[in-house]
Amino acid sequence: MARRPKLSNVIAEDLLRWIARERLHPGDRLPNEKTLMEHYQCAKGTVREALRTLEVQGLVKMQTGPNGGAVIQPVPIGAVTQQLRTFLHFEELSFEQVYELRHSLEVTLALSVAGHLDGAQLARLEANIEECAEAMARDDRPGVRRAELAFHDILCDSCPNPLLTFMCRFINGLLRDLVEYRSQRLEEHHAFGRSNMESHLKLVAAFRDGDSAAVGRLMADHIHEAETFMSRLDAAFRSKDMLGR
Amino acid sequence: MARRPKLSNVIAEDLLRWIARERLHPGDRLPNEKTLMEHYQCAKGTVREALRTLEVQGLVKMQTGPNGGAVIQPVPIGAVTQQLRTFLHFEELSFEQVYELRHSLEVTLALSVAGHLDGAQLARLEANIEECAEAMARDDRPGVRRAELAFHDILCDSCPNPLLTFMCRFINGLLRDLVEYRSQRLEEHHAFGRSNMESHLKLVAAFRDGDSAAVGRLMADHIHEAETFMSRLDAAFRSKDMLGR
DNA sequence: CTAGATTTGTTCGTATGTATC
DNA sequence: TGATACATACGAACAAATCTA
Numbered sequence: 416m417a418r419r420p421k422l423s424n425v426i427a428e429d430l431l432r433w434i435a436r437e438r439l440h441p442g443d444r445l446p447n448e449k450t451l452m453e454h455y456q457c458a459k460g461t462v463r464e465a466l467r468t469l470e471v472q473g474l475v476k477m478q479t480g481p482n483g484g485a486v487i488q489p490v491p492i493g494a495v496t497q498q499l500r501t502f503l504h505f506e507e508l509s510f511e512q513v514y515e516l517r518h519s520l521e522v523t524l525a526l527s528v529a530g531h532l533d534g535a536q537l538a539r540l541e542a543n544i545e546e547c548a549e550a551m552a553r554d555d556r557p558g559v560r561r562a563e564l565a566f567h568d569i570l571c572d573s574c575p576n577p578l579l580t581f582m583c584r585f586i587n588g589l590l591r592d593l594v595e596y597r598s599q600r601l602e603e604h605h606a607f608g609r610s611n612m613e614s615h616l617k618l619v620a621a622f623r624d625g626d627s628a629a630v631g632r633l634m635a636d637h638i639h640e641a642e643t644f645m646s647r648l649d650a651a652f653r654s655k656d657m658l659g660r
Numbered sequence: 661m662a663r664r665p666k667l668s669n670v671i672a673e674d675l676l677r678w679i680a681r682e683r684l685h686p687g688d689r690l691p692n693e694k695t696l697m698e699h700y701q702c703a704k705g706t707v708r709e710a711l712r713t714l715e716v717q718g719l720v721k722m723q724t725g726p727n728g729g730a731v732i733q734p735v736p737i738g739a740v741t742q743q744l745r746t747f748l749h750f751e752e753l754s755f756e757q758v759y760e761l762r763h764s765l766e767v768t769l770a771l772s773v774a775g776h777l778d779g780a781q782l783a784r785l786e787a788n789i790e791e792c793a794e795a796m797a798r799d800d801r802p803g804v805r806r807a808e809l810a811f812h813d814i815l816c817d818s819c820p821n822p823l824l825t826f827m828c829r830f831i832n833g834l835l836r837d838l839v840e841y842r843s844q845r846l847e848e849h850h851a852f853g854r855s856n857m858e859s860h861l862k863l864v865a866a867f868r869d870g871d872s873a874a875v876g877r878l879m880a881d882h883i884h885e886a887e888t889f890m891s892r893l894d895a896a897f898r899s900k901d902m903l904g905r
Numbered sequence: 906c907t908a909g910a911t912t913t914g915t916t917c918g919t920a921t922g923t924a925t926c
Numbered sequence: 927t928g929a930t931a932c933a934t935a936c937g938a939a940c941a942a943a944t945c946t947a
Contacts, residue, residue, distance in 0.1 A: 464708070
């Protein structure tokens, strides 16, 4: 046992360390394939498999043409999200389980950003609330839900904790997808939208006042209400769609 | 714009859909390279790049020899973890930020498993505490820390929420690595070990009693103490090592 | 707008290492 | 031990994309 490691994997790991050591920024370029072939004394196909690894991980993007090659990408949050999703695709995940997490995470997020919100961010939050109101006026229910989730994404922008940010964004993305597939005929939609707007308004006010205690309490209540509504939405969907999932 | 997608990517996505449609189980095999070459009417290198994609995503593992080829792997948690780590490697993540999350997540985890612990799992927890005691007797400090983290991994085994499980396991893995690189000379290590053991014992007792309120309270205090110690450990490390990071 | 240069993408043929029987 | 089947790696060539003069 203990097989010889694949050469392309060795090269991929070496390139990864090199990127980290050189502190490469998005937009910077890796050496082209020919140079790498000479450096590692290996064939084209092997270099390509190594670059392929980095590309799948979202760290680089290949470009053809002059000055082409592997270009460093901005933080590959998309690729990571995608992989975590395909992982969860093999597990079974329910609405309640998502909210079991969201409950504490969004409160932690709110407390974390409470000190870091500047005027511009507060303005964005208020503009988002306005956007919700317009979508409600058009009776564009999926649009309302998307905009409401965007409110929480805006909070993520001001969060200094990258791990917390990632997890909250990931959960928002999950909910965004789940909500698209659910029935949009429920009577409660309007009441839910008004309740959300009220919560968001109160939250912005608490952020402005720098009242952390109020922020935590408001967010906890807000998520709790959202869970109640979402589970009803889910139940309605399941009873209509006999697949059960 | 809207470039022609790479053939290898098209094949990779097709294989992914095929795996999902056929409900392939871990251990099942994909067709070998030659068969795939004929099926997609493309060259070996192209098939290899497609398989490479799946391999990097952790869905398959390549095997040489007769009956070799791409073998479906069990849930690719390792690959997902790895990718999330390299992602965080480009962000800056501090000890405090990890604990900002761990605080709420471990409490949520404890409450989530409170009802699902059977006798076997409780026995494993007690065996783990015994293991900690032995490591302490040997004065094997890194061993103690590893075993203590294993206690929390055991809790994950009984958690029915796959997303919560993943995140707690991921954080445990982060701490495991961080602790390995930190100075192990601190006087407080022994006191910390005893405090942890006491917390773990109380937790197991609360789990046995099915006392959820106590479980939540004990875990919150436990993580809070751990954070206090860990940040001291971190400060000692940073002051000794002048790199600052 | 065209032509050429540059670089990745893909193909074919071949050889080597490795696991199974 | 040897034969077989398969992935791994090499090397040379051509196709396609993209930039620049």
